[in-house]
Amino acid sequence: MTTGVAHIAAYLEVLHKYRDLVADAYINGGITLSDETQRALYLLKQHRALVPSMQDEFRLNSSLSRHLDEVFLRQRNYAVSANFAEQIDRLPQLIDEYLKACLDNRSEDRDTYSDDFKSGVFELAEGLDSFLALMRSLADNRFANVSTLEQKKRQNEFYLGKCEQIGVALGALQATTLLEQLSGSSLLLPLLQIYQSQILERLPQWRASLMDISTVLKEYLYRLRQVEPQAQRLRAFARFLRKNPDYSPPDVDELNHLPDWCSTFEGFKISAHADLSDNLTRDVLVEIAQAIPAPKLRFAVERQAGQMITDDAQDRVSIIVASPVQRAFALYLKAARLSQVPMSAIEWLRKMPDYPLIDEAAWLVYALHAWQILEAKKKISDLAMRRMEANVAYPGLSEAMSGNLIVTDVEIWKKA
Incomplete structure (x- = not known):
């Protein structure tokens, strides 16, 4: 417990030492890397207080930013819950309000909507990263935090449904409607750059990760369904032993009829191999090998795909013109x-x-x-x-x- 307190105290000490940079990143929506602040910014990034936003720029971690919002009662426009669908639906509204503020020359409102859009994009990107990382850890360790088969099966089915929701969310992020809205005016170029760097450039990586996770979950669910009948039999046998602690299996030699499980036992599969160290065996194998006819080589010729001929198509005639x-x-x-x-x-x-x-x-x-x-x-x-x-x-x-x-x-x- 002392080590945990020491680590937390050291983390808070770093935040206190560079409190001016943290406040600057919170108020201005980000901070630019410079020679004077390079070491401090990388140290805050190492402590996960800052995260990279664009080239040579850092922003405050979304969780720390939300905490400061609650402390200072900062209200955000079109505030939504952690639902990705609601967060995505919020972006077109912020884009529309930002464009109206630019056209009406309302600089303060424009900056406010710009900060809200950037914050929404960053929170959405962080949320997707965190969720996919959690799904990856759960899939890789096969839900090691639960002990029963039913719990593992329920969690697997639950997270498969979540994967489908994430797939729908990724499709909405790549929808042409949102991209056309961002590309419709040159005034929206700053918002488009943020959206491209944080969302569009990372979509292929998210899709590949989601596909891998879904494959692992489906394969594991298939295995769980195969194990389930065996697990039920084992649990039934365990309950029988608890109710009958003095039970001992009968001697097979004393039984007139074998139990049912004997008929389902596959038995041991025995395979024979030739002893190549024996010269007599080797001579016989040579004779067998010589008696085997040589295989006929067949090369498959792939036919090129043809084209449909329409009813009005005419036969082509090649006319050779003399020089x-x-x-x-x-x-x-x-x-x-x-x-x-x-x-x-x-x-x-x-x-x-x-x-x-x-x-x-x-x-x-x-x-x-x-x-x-x-x-x-x-x-x-x-x-x-x-x-x-x-x-x-x-x-x-x-x-x-x-x-x-x-x-x-x-x-x-x-x-x-």
């Missing part, structure tokens, strides 16, 4: 079939005004390449071709050593 050089070469072959004398490809291209963008060098390359393809397919057996080549020697090399042949033109004509 300009392809169309030009087709016309050139058509003209060559009508000519009995060799027809120059370069001169023919220069006379065609429809293809001014075709480069002459690219035209010759395509003509030679297309001629090889058509010749392999035997589609130009009625035509003849002649290449006009020029030997080019690079500086420093002789004409005989250069080996480079330059095609300057191509002539095609119809065979006689």
Whole structure:
């Protein structure tokens, strides 16, 4: 008991030493971190008198703030109980009153509603954190504070209902109506920042924690329902022994008929394993293994999901459009079939005004390449071709050593 008194006295001594900072945080709704107050604020945070609100800002703990409200009879607008639904319903009213005060230029009322909104958001966030922490501890220790099965079952069902209420509350905090109200005016930007930092950014963490707790509670409730019949039989047997303290179980060998519980006993499950240390056993196992056929490997091919075809859908037809050089070469072959004398490809291209963008060098390359393809397919057996080549020697090399042949033109004509 002396140690507890000493700890409480030390805690109150810290509050008394930094009473000016505590009063400042209570009156102004928060206090900003600075070089002079850094050590003091972190010490108050360590003693849970202050909690972080935003970056480099601290606010008074909600429980301590409520205590000071009661001491100094401070009245809050739209005061509610600890019910989360009522606390959430209070926020739109405070937002509306804050916006009206801003539009009417009532600075004192605006600050009052701003402080009330921030306090409501902080209390709501702290309440959710505390409740989820309590639920986590109860779920992890399996309601160790109660001793009977019925108490554990009732607590489990009760807190499962509370988890459903918390889920509804989290859905209301993320409702589009409240967010649209906060985003409807630039005057509400300070309230929106507080709501985002304290509620919206922590919603995923709260949802994940609530899902884990609900999973543990449901699994534990399922186990309790499985244990319940066995527990009832044990309690009935315990009552029977209390009423009959001299009872002793009969000898099974003296019974003409086995009791009913013998028929429900599953017995011991015996499993045999081969002795690999014995060489004879190993040889037999090798023969068995060799007699087992090899498994057939089958690879499952996943089919891609199809799409619904509407009644008015039409079959798609892919139209392949020839390039300009392809169309030009087709016309050139058509003209060559009508000519009995060799027809120059370069001169023919220069006379065609429809293809001014075709480069002459690219035209010759395509003509030679297309001629090889058509010749392999035997589609130009009625035509003849002649290449006009020029030997080019690079500086420093002789004409005989250069080996480079330059095609300057191509002539095609119809065979006689």
